[in-house]
Amino acid sequence: MDEAKWYVVHTYSGYENKVKVDIEKTVVNRNLEDQILEVVVPLETVVEVKNGSKKSAQKKMFPGYVLINMVMNDDSWYVVRNTRGVTGFVGPGSKPVPLTPTEIKALGIALPGSENENKPVVKxxxxxxxxxxxxxxxxxxxxxxxxxxxxxxxxLTINVEMFGRETPVEIGFTDVKLM
Known part of the structure; x- marks a missing residue:
């Protein structure tokens, strides 16, 4: 058995969660749990600061894409490729290319086996x-x-008055409110 790797699948925009659920159902129905291990729609927590109040929301990191940890073979490829809403694997032509550990790290996604933390992004x-x-x-x-x-x-870098002159100070987004 080959080793499972992370692959990127392109979907119709807005179909990411439906594709995830459909693939997971098919995996159970066809008994492919040992070939398709995990299906992920990468989310990030975005904290927006408006007039001093914080609102957090989950947003898709890559709209139109789903990440799948799978052993690439004819069965697993067929299941993913023929799921409604999937337009194809990311890679040259019809050949799926797995993500390298460097690429996973660069994407900033907290995947099992990666060293990335899932920190909220503040807007x-x-x-x-x-x-x-x-x-x-x-x-x-x-x-x-x-x-x-x-x-x-x-x-932010903010100029504040100290000892009668302007002095630049660095301060976090969540530690200020607009006047």
Whole structure:
């Protein structure tokens, strides 16, 4: 028996969860649990900060795609390829190509056997030049102007007044509210 690998399957947009459920049902019905091990629709928790209030929601990381951990053979390929809503495997021509561990890590998905953590992503609705009030820490209740937004680190650079002059301070998205 070959080793199971992660493959990417393209689906019609909006059909990801239906494809996942249909494949899982077919696996049970055809007794293929040892060939198709797991079907995943990668989700990320997105936290939006609007006027100081936080709202979190689950969003698909890759709309139109499903990840499948499977042993590639004729039976497993046939089941996945002929599931309603599946348009094909990702790879050149009709040949499915498994994801490498490096690719899985780069995608930032927490899959079994990967070292990625599933951290929530925070979205901030402010822009450079907006005034914000700092809600926590040493700068609590201080008002400053946004001079930079770093989505990767999920923080802002804010100019605050200290000793009579403007000083840049880095602070997290969730530690401020727009004025």
């Amino acid at each position: 901030f609705d402010g822009k450079v030049g907006d005034q914000v009030m700092i809600l926590t820490g040493a700068w609590e209740d201080t008002v400053g102007e946004i001079t930079g937004i770093n989505e990767g680190k999920q923080c």
